Amino acid sequence: MSPKTLTGAELQLDDGPARDSELFLVDGNNLAYRAFYALPEELATSEGFSTNALLGFANMLFKLLADYRPKGVAVAWDTRPVHRTELLETYKIERKPMPDLLREQFPYFRPIVEAFGYRNLEFDGWEADDVIATLAHRADEAGIKTTVVSTDRDAFQLVSDNVALMMTPRGVSDVHVYTPERVELRLGIRPEQVPDFIGLKGDPSDNIPGVPGIGDKTAGQLIAQYGSLEEVLAHVDDLTPARSKAIAAHTEQALGAKQLATMRRDLELDCDPAELVLSPPDRSQLKEMFRRFEFRNLLNRVDELDEALPAASLKPTGVEVPWREEASNSLLLGHGPVALSGENGRIAAAAGEEVVVSPRPARLEGELVVHDAKSLRAEAVDDTMILAYLIDPGRAGYELDDLAAEYGVELVPVPEAEEETAALVRHAAATLRLRDPLLERVRERGEEPLYREIELPLTEVLAAMEAAGVKVDTYRMGEITARLADRVEELEARSYELAG
Numbered sequence: 400m401s402p403k404t405l406t407g408a409e410l411q412l413d414d415g416p417a418r419d420s421e422l423f424l425v426d427g428n429n430l431a432y433r434a435f436y437a438l439p440e441e442l443a444t445s446e447g448f449s450t451n452a453l454l455g456f457a458n459m460l461f462k463l464l465a466d467y468r469p470k471g472v473a474v475a476w477d478t479r480p481v482h483r484t485e486l487l488e489t490y491k492i493e494r495k496p497m498p499d500l501l502r503e504q505f506p507y508f509r510p511i512v513e514a515f516g517y518r519n520l521e522f523d524g525w526e527a528d529d530v531i532a533t534l535a536h537r538a539d540e541a542g543i544k545t546t547v548v549s550t551d552r553d554a555f556q557l558v559s560d561n562v563a564l565m566m567t568p569r570g571v572s573d574v575h576v577y578t579p580e581r582v583e584l585r586l587g588i589r590p591e592q593v594p595d596f597i598g599l600k601g602d603p604s605d606n607i608p609g610v611p612g613i614g615d616k617t618a619g620q621l622i623a624q625y626g627s628l629e630e631v632l633a634h635v636d637d638l639t640p641a642r643s644k645a646i647a648a649h650t651e652q653a654l655g656a657k658q659l660a661t662m663r664r665d666l667e668l669d670c671d672p673a674e675l676v677l678s679p680p681d682r683s684q685l686k687e688m689f690r691r692f693e694f695r696n697l698l699n700r701v702d703e704l705d706e707a708l709p710a711a712s713l714k715p716t717g718v719e720v721p722w723r724e725e726a727s728n729s730l731l732l733g734h735g736p737v738a739l740s741g742e743n744g745r746i747a748a749a750a751g752e753e754v755v756v757s758p759r760p761a762r763l764e765g766e767l768v769v770h771d772a773k774s775l776r777a778e779a780v781d782d783t784m785i786l787a788y789l790i791d792p793g794r795a796g797y798e799l800d801d802l803a804a805e806y807g808v809e810l811v812p813v814p815e816a817e818e819e820t821a822a823l824v825r826h827a828a829a830t831l832r833l834r835d836p837l838l839e840r841v842r843e844r845g846e847e848p849l850y851r852e853i854e855l856p857l858t859e860v861l862a863a864m865e866a867a868g869v870k871v872d873t874y875r876m877g878e879i880t881a882r883l884a885d886r887v888e889e890l891e892a893r894s895y896e897l898a899g
Contacts, residue, residue, distance in 0.1 A: 412575035414466075416563040417546040422538055422672055423463050423565075424531045426549040427474040427519075431456055431508055433550050434571050435501045445791045446844060449500040450692045453507055455571040457689070457697060459548070460515050462572055464680070465700075467546075468707045471675035472517040473534070475527035476509070507688070514685045516678035522668060528553060532662035535562050538672040545672070546576070553602070553660055555582050556593035587619040595628040598657030599646075607656045610649045617642070628657050680704045683807050690805040693791070698805055717811035720828045721753050728757035731765050738768040738831035740799075740823050741775050747827035754812075754824045770799045770830045772855075773862045783830050785854050786837035789846050803829040806836055 417423075434455025442451040463472055497505070509519050522530055531547055531554075538545040539561045546563045547554055555577065558564050564577040582590045599618035601609025609618075621638075625631045632650055635643050646653065682701050689698040730737050730748040738749040746759045763777045772779040787797045803809070803825075810832075812824040841847055 412577065412581060414565070414574050414576045416578050417565055417574075417576045418467055420467065420544045420546040420563065421470045422543055422545045422675060423467065423469050423472045424534055424538075424545060424547050425459075425463075425472065425474040425517075426527045426531060426547075426551065426554070427476045427508060427512070428527055429549050429551055430459060430474075430571075431501065431505070433567055434459070435498065435504075437567075437569075437571050440500055444691075444693045445793065448692075449503060450694070452501050452504045453511070453692055454694055454697075456508060457511055457694060459567070459571050460511065460517065461697060461700070461704075463548075464515060464677075464707045465703055469677070471672075471677055472515070473520050473670075473675045474509075474512045474517055475530040475534075476519065476521040477526045478521050478523050507692075510684075511688060514681045514688060516680045518675055520670065522666065525663070525666060529663040529666060530668065532557055532664045533666040533668055534670060534672050534675075536664035538562065541673060543672055553593065553597065553662060555586065556590050556660075556662060558582050558590040588622050592622050592627065594657045594661040595622045595631075597660035598628040598653045599631065601656055602660060605659070607659050608649075608652050609656050610645050610653050612641070612645050628653060686805070686807045690807075695805075717809040719813045720749075720810045720824060722747070722756060722812055722814075722816070722824045723753070724756045726757060728755050728760070730755045731760070731763075734766075736766045736768050736780065736831070736834070738827050738834070739763065739775065739777060740770065740826035740830060741777075742819065742823060745820075745823060747823035749824075749827035749831040754827050756820060756823055768830055768834050770826065770833075771797075772858045773865070776862055776866075778859065779855070781834050781838065782855060782858060783833045783837055785850065785858070786834075786841050789850055789854065790837065790840050790844070799826050799829055799833075802833060802837075806833055808832045 431452050435452035438451035438455045440449060440451055442454060443449045460472075460474075463469065512519050520530055520534075521527075528549070528551060531549070535545055535547055535557050539559050542561060544561055546565050547557055548565045550566050550568075554564050558577055558579055560579065564582075566575045566577065567573060568575055577585065579590055582588075582593075586593070586596065588596055596618050597607065597609065599610050599613045599621060600615055601607050613621075621631050621642075622628070625634055632646065632653070635646050635650075637643075638646065680701075682704070685701050685704075686698060689695075689701070728746065728748050730750045730753075733750060735750065740747045741759055744759050745756060746763075747754050747756045763775075767777050767779045768781045768783070769775050769777050769779045770782065771784040772782045783799070783802070784797045787794070787802055808829050810825050810828050812821045815821070816824065838847075841850055
């Protein structure tokens, strides 16, 4: 009698075995497809570009570094499967073509991998699983603790004392990690018997035919009992008449299916698992990508990666901004755009590479670029808050510091200043630097006429309305307030009465 097999949920598979791993080998195509189908297709940028697969993919890559802190990560990609199509012309022939929304996202997966400091791997004529199998086998022989990341059940065959398998049964970030013992509990067979198992049952997802009428349960029982497909074939006369007839009639098909399901571990790859060492993440590139795809949660967490991998070799996180104080701000008298910020009767003006802080003059004149012209009471040629609004009208807010972080504008006032002055300097310098990239995005969307002819002129009208205010009949307002308060009391009393 074969042992009872358990589902992943019944096994309660934690990720403990993966936390000891030095190396992670990721099936890139597999993870991309998994992310695409796990997250809703409606996930898209404000410009309508679908990002569901990219978001799930990036979340997993982030998780690998932040949670497991490996020494190396490599992502393998499929090329044309020459080896398997030579064995079976119909291999994967019935697999549906890549969905259009996923195809549009595909060019951005590899750059994301590189930005994380991971390695992209692909070798002509071989699928990702064969590349991973070869590298996992080499790592196993070298005693390197390794975790393979894939949802392909074929990958169960790679599991050993040194190699674990991480699967994502729900979504992308919810993981189950398999060891040899856990594979046996799940399938009722040992990892090395998985190709024999597939030889009997086949794999419809790859168009690999097995023995008609033999499913997971029967295949698992037979392989557990006899040890291999070849031994099952040798004892075919001992089986029930129905099984014996089916297997005997499809012997060559079963052996061919096993061969197709066996991952190659002997590829001549110019790649040493011990040399797959992480490079420092390119935080500026990650921030640019996350900003572009509007992954705000990941964008706000990029700096967490420093804890997982020291970022000593990264570019400086802040650009030094020289500043000085003047009684009358000389930059306002110059030519060309000047970015302004203001607070508590003071302004900071930024032009070129310098910032000048001064008392606010009675009138602000010049070619001014500001962030929220309405609150600053300034007549501006450009307003970065309005530009940001036109790019993403659905945002909850348009704080300048948040926008600066999203666009990689990290500034450090020099010399140091107390916080209020430092904020003035940062905001003026950030406004100047954000103007061009924001304006470029508005132009790409064809919304510059809306910006120039409606939104920007309207700020002066709104500012005048706020300055003038509105008249309120305070007596009448008091009457309305009292009447509403009475009504609230009545409803509250009635609610308690109905609720007992």
